[in-house]
């Protein structure tokens with residue numbers, strides 16, 4: 001099963017040029033990310049890898065990049081994310097960023113989306129998904145540090 005996990009602002013933005021603008025402000029979302037992905041495998045694009053100081057603990061950290069460079073310890077190279085996702089027997093969490101989401105969206109079975117109610121002036125966006133996925137469930141709203149958000153699960157139509 002290929003699942004995406006992402007947090008989106010009110011314009012489906014996921015990051016600006018400096019990273020995730022709401023970083024550190026929505027701890028329940030961080031807990032949910034950890035609870036869902038711990039013990040499993042998370043795939044990240046090279047852009048996110050560059051920002052990531054350490055591998056995510058207790059998970060396989062797969063890095064999608066066409067660059068055949070040596071990655072830091074704890075990260076595993078995936079040179080063709082599409083081929084990898086099509087061939088693997090494992091459950092994979094695709095964790096972003098925007099480039100990796102865009103290049104693999106059609107291979108996703110489910111989308112675990114955190115939907116924030118504010119516009120954070122992002123410059124990187126989640127790809128358009130509403131035509132090919134349908135909303136399966138939605139949590140009650142949570143408000144932390146003035147940001148209200150819900151957890152949604154979308155499944156492939």
Ligand SMILES: NC(=O)c1ccc[n+]([C@@H]2O[C@H](COP(=O)([O-])OP(=O)(O)OC[C@H]3O[C@@H](n4cnc5c(N)ncnc54)[C@H](OP(=O)(O)O)[C@@H]3O)[C@@H](O)[C@H]2O)c1
Pocket residue numbers: 005006007008013014015016018019020044045046047048049051064065066067078079080081082095096097098099100101103104124
């Ligand atoms: N809000 C959220 O939920 C969330 C989640 C994760 C990350 N982010 C943020 O997103 C930002 C990064 O996004 P980004 O779009 O700049 O970069 P990205 O998606 O992390 O990385 C893009 C790179 O990944 C590689 N890649 C993408 N598709 C591939 C494929 N099919 N096969 C092999 N390699 C592939 C390519 O690397 P090469 O050019 O090296 O080949 C591409 O240039 C960061 O600021 C991060 O904090 C947000």
